[in-house]
Amino acid sequence: xxxxxxxxxxxxxxxxxxxxxxxxxxxxxxxxxxxxxxxxxxxxxxxxxxxxxxxxxxxxxxxxxxxxxxxxxxxxxxxxxxxxxxxxxxxxxxxxxxxxxxxxxxxxxxxxxxxxxxxxxxxxxxxxxxxxxxxxxxxxxxxxxxxxxxxxxxxxxxxxxxxxxxxxxxxxxxxxxxxxxxxxxxxxxxxxxxxxxxxxxxxxxxxxxxxxxxxxxxxxxxxxxxxxxxxxxxxxxxxxxxxxxxxxxxxx
Amino acid sequence: xxxxxxxxxxxxxxxxxxxxxxxxxxxxxxxxxxxxxxxxxxxxxxxxxxxxxxxxxxxxxxxxxxxxxxxxxxxxxxxxxxxxxxxxxxxxxxxxxxxxxxxxxxxxxxxxxxxxxxxxxxxxxxxxxxxxxxxxxxxxxxxxxxxxxxxxxxxxxxxxxxxxxxxxxxxxxxxxxxxxxxxxxxxxxxxxxxxxxxxxxxxxxxxxxxxxxxxxxxxxxxxxxxxxxxxxxxxxxxxxxxxxxxxxxxxxxxxxxxxxxxxxxxxxxxxxxxxxxxxxxxxxxxxxxxxxxxxxxxxxxxxxxxxxxxxxxxxxxxxxxxxxxxxxxxxxxxxxxxxxxxxxxxxxxxxxxxxxx
Numbered sequence: 001x002x003x004x005x006x007x008x009x010x011x012x013x014x015x016x017x018x019x020x021x022x023x024x025x026x027x028x029x030x031x032x033x034x035x036x037x038x039x040x041x042x043x044x045x046x047x048x049x050x051x052x053x054x055x056x057x058x059x060x061x062x063x064x065x066x067x068x069x070x071x072x073x074x075x076x077x078x079x080x081x082x083x084x085x086x087x088x089x090x091x092x093x094x095x096x097x098x099x100x101x102x103x104x105x106x107x108x109x110x111x112x113x114x115x116x117x118x119x120x121x122x123x124x125x126x127x128x129x130x131x132x133x134x135x136x137x138x139x140x141x142x143x144x145x146x147x148x149x150x151x152x153x154x155x156x157x158x159x160x161x162x163x164x165x166x167x168x169x170x171x172x173x174x175x176x177x178x179x180x181x182x183x184x185x186x187x188x189x190x191x192x193x194x195x196x197x198x199x200x201x202x203x204x205x206x207x208x209x210x211x212x213x214x215x216x217x218x219x220x221x222x223x224x225x226x227x228x229x230x231x232x233x234x235x236x237x238x239x240x241x242x243x244x245x246x247x248x249x250x251x252x
Numbered sequence: 253x254x255x256x257x258x259x260x261x262x263x264x265x266x267x268x269x270x271x272x273x274x275x276x277x278x279x280x281x282x283x284x285x286x287x288x289x290x291x292x293x294x295x296x297x298x299x300x301x302x303x304x305x306x307x308x309x310x311x312x313x314x315x316x317x318x319x320x321x322x323x324x325x326x327x328x329x330x331x332x333x334x335x336x337x338x339x340x341x342x343x344x345x346x347x348x349x350x351x352x353x354x355x356x357x358x359x360x361x362x363x364x365x366x367x368x369x370x371x372x373x374x375x376x377x378x379x380x381x382x383x384x385x386x387x388x389x390x391x392x393x394x395x396x397x398x399x400x401x402x403x404x405x406x407x408x409x410x411x412x413x414x415x416x417x418x419x420x421x422x423x424x425x426x427x428x429x430x431x432x433x434x435x436x437x438x439x440x441x442x443x444x445x446x447x448x449x450x451x452x453x454x455x456x457x458x459x460x461x462x463x464x465x466x467x468x469x470x471x472x473x474x475x476x477x478x479x480x481x482x483x484x485x486x487x488x489x490x491x492x493x494x495x496x497x498x499x500x501x502x503x504x505x506x507x508x509x510x511x512x513x514x515x516x517x518x519x520x521x522x523x524x525x526x527x528x529x530x531x532x533x534x535x536x537x538x539x540x541x542x543x544x545x546x547x548x549x550x551x552x553x554x555x556x557x558x559x560x561x562x563x564x565x566x567x568x569x570x571x572x573x574x575x576x577x578x579x580x581x582x583x584x585x586x587x588x589x590x591x592x593x594x595x596x597x598x599x600x601x602x603x604x605x606x607x608x609x
Contacts, residue, residue: 076483087476114463
């Protein structure tokens with residue numbers, strides 16, 4: 001059974017069909033790429049999957065459960081976490097706290113226990129610190145745990161965003177242009193990190209990317225979008241050599 | 253690294269507590285030695301009120317990141333609900349118990365209004381939110397001004413017209429008399445009670461900030477869309493911050509009501525002037541900086557009184573100090589200059605600050 005199953009997903013903004021009849025099947029543990037020229041509707045697909053937009057038509061199923069039309073926070077609780085094209089960190093919080101906010105729904109104590117510092121507060125906070133540091137170690141950010149997120153260099157901010165998304169304990173991770181603005185070295189490093197996350201956390205990853213080196217290097221399957229419609233879908237090697245895809249990117 | 257950060261926040265909070273405590277001791281010594289004018293004595297309780305208001309508004313403006321201009325309205329709710337209770341219960345129970353209950357009632361009523369107003373209002377953002385909260389503050393004040401409540405042997409009577417339409421029995425008593433407000437509230441507020449309330453407000457707010465809920469609130473401030481995407485319930489945490497902020501303002505209102513024998517809702521005490529003044533404390537003390545709001549509230553309350561000798565130029569100097577403080581705190585040149593000074597004289601501390609904040 002597919003982890004994520006999308007059928008006939010459609011949304012229009014005014015007269016524009018931003019996404020039209022989108023469908024996808026992602027199996028558990030897969031590294032899946034969503035590519036296409038600028039304005040093809042890739043980020044709109046992400047926004048539909050995470051409940052930022054409600055689809056006009058179509059159905060989204062996560063592990064067989066229908067999650068179409070749920071609110072963003074409920075979709076996150078159901079098991080989809082994402083990062084953003086333009087990094088959205090909690091800038092005035094420390095690196096550690098950014099991850100701890102991600103852990104929010106997995107560790108509980110009441111407001112009263114927090115305000116009056118009852119024993120449960122210390123116990124749970126300690127557990128949260130431990131778990132957050134574990135995650136930061138994976139991304140080699142443990143040395144910067146006390147820094148404000150805004151003081152991190154760009155590449156590390158990208159990593160922190162992934163760490164925060166993973167902290168919510170998702171089944172499916174959506175990465176929106178993780179390599180945007182990175183140099184070839186950083187991109188290479190990021191490819192290793194993404195593979196590592198997949199293996200270490202047994203994660204399924206869907207990513208949007210323009211960097212063809214990254215796409216061909218780590219994605220097993222691809223879907224190509226153009227003008228909101230699926231151009232082609234299949235194994236990476238086949239798709240990238242498809243003349244239609246080359247035309248869409250380079251023109252006639 | 254982790255340990256360092258923990259001690260840093262804890263240390264910062266401790267400094268704030270100690271500062272308030274030392275101020276209390278200093279005033280007590282001055283009082284005991286008789287080195288304090290009667291004018292200043294009269295200012296002690298209002299000082300506590302302003303500090304509480306500034307600290308509570310900082311929770312909304314600095315921590316939740318929403319501009320609210322209706323804070324005096326919540327203070328008004330706290331003041332009138334508690335004064336009403338105290339007036340009714342005067343003599344029916346020991347003074348201490350009555351004041352404690354009045355405090356809880358005032359804070360709860362203001363918190364309830366915070367939720368009531370917060371539900372529709374917190375859907376708005378930025379300027380719009382500020383305008384609507386401003387309107388709500390005014391509405392509360394004006395409603396209180398046309399409120400008439402009386403009591404006789406048949407129970408409570410209520411009117412929005414005038415005191416005659418309450419149709420009280422002969423021995424009946426008007427408790428809330430419209431624009432004349434509530435007269436004869438017991439005089440329970442003291443400086444010590446004020447300081448205790450400041451401590452309680454600080455404990456609530458500082459501990460809230462450094463907890464799971466506080467992190468959720470600040471994540472909404474920093475990036476609402478990202479907070480939603482990682483499963484933070486935006487409405488719940490906005491309302492939580494807003495209502496806690498409102499109930500502390502309500503507690504300040506209780507203190508206010510029990511410091512005066514006549515409680516009336518005037519533009520001066522519960523109008524938008526007051527809301528703006530609280531906001532000035534917060535902005536000058538540093539948005540999100542709790543200790544800063546305390547200091548700003550104290551300085552800006554004392555300043556006009558200390559300048560009283562200059563009579564005509566008093567408000568002029570007050571305004572100049574405001575502008576100077578604003579420039580000193582926020583102007584890029586002043587900030588850069590402060591950085592340079594720090595680098596020259598405290599290079600070590602600066603490095604530490606960059607690392608851990």
